[in-house]
Amino acid sequence: MKNLKSLTTVALLTGTLAMTGCMDDLDPIEYPDAGYISIYNGAPSSPAVIIYADQNQVNNFPLKYAEVLSYSNFYPGDRLFKFSESNSVTSLLEKEFEIKVDSVYSMFMVENAGELDAVLVDDDWSEPNADEAQIRMINLSPDAGEVSLLIDDNETAFFSDLAFKFYSEFESLDKDTYNLKVVSSTGKTLATATNLELKGNRVYTLVVRGFEVTTENPKKLDLQLLTNYIDY
Structure with a gap:
């Protein structure tokens, strides 16, 4: 199982968690409740996509086939992920996943017979x-x-x-x-x-x-x- 050291390292790699300054060496670092997800575009025929978690945009640049977004932190709970072409309001795929606190996941976009899907996998090492x-x-x-x-x-x-x-x-x-x-x-x-x-x-x-x-x-x-x- 991943221990606290692994989770902390993943959190730091995201570069998006706020930290309060001026703490002495004995004060614990408090992170907001979150799960962590990397996202990979494994759909060979799909266009590059912009991804949203509920209404929050995840990536600034379209994610192309065989590209991966590094781990980012997401609020826990049921989150609706939407995949759209750049500058389009139409979703290519919408799918809801439950994100648990202090859990690490990989999300894989996939394709079968022209239909897109997404798979959320526990990253349990x-x-x-x-x-x-x-x-x-x-x-x-x-x-x-x-x-x-x-x-x-x-x-x-x-x-x-x-x-x-x-x-x-x-x-x-x-x-x-x-x-x-x-x-x-x-x-x-x-x-x-x-x-x-x-x-x-x-x-x-x-x-x-x-x-x-x-x-x-x-x-x-x-x-x-x-x-x-x-x-x-």
Whole structure:
């Protein structure tokens, strides 16, 4: 489980929390109640989007496909997220999520058969150490079916049978350089990443994104590594 140190670091990384000055060393730092969310555009055919939480605009610049917004703080409770094209009053997607106090999430925009959706995922990692990385995988490819991850020459899948919009838990790996291969349920190689360095004190998400069949959409299936957290 994430401890207070992790949550505090995430809060500081947002750069948006107000802090009162002139406190002596023994006074605790009081943060307003909040949950923390990063947002990733994993919808291959979608335009760049402006995102709102209720009526509050989240991003100043449109979020393009395969781009991510770093963690920001959000008031707890039920929040209606709206995704719109820049300079448009029409929502492409509206979806409500419950945000809990002192919780950390990743939100992933996804697409299937031209329909947009969003998935909110708990970012529940252990406190990292200098010798290991933590990594999970999420399948955002709408047409790849169930996918598994093979590492180096190991024939046993590290993550197995992740369907569209499904994700693994965070797992630990020794810090090292790895060759990754994502395969279909039939064993077909869908995407690879060679000489990928995973560093200690890091928490990562491996995103499977894009289309296996690119007849109508040129954004082919590939892999993207996101960094959720660094323990400085």
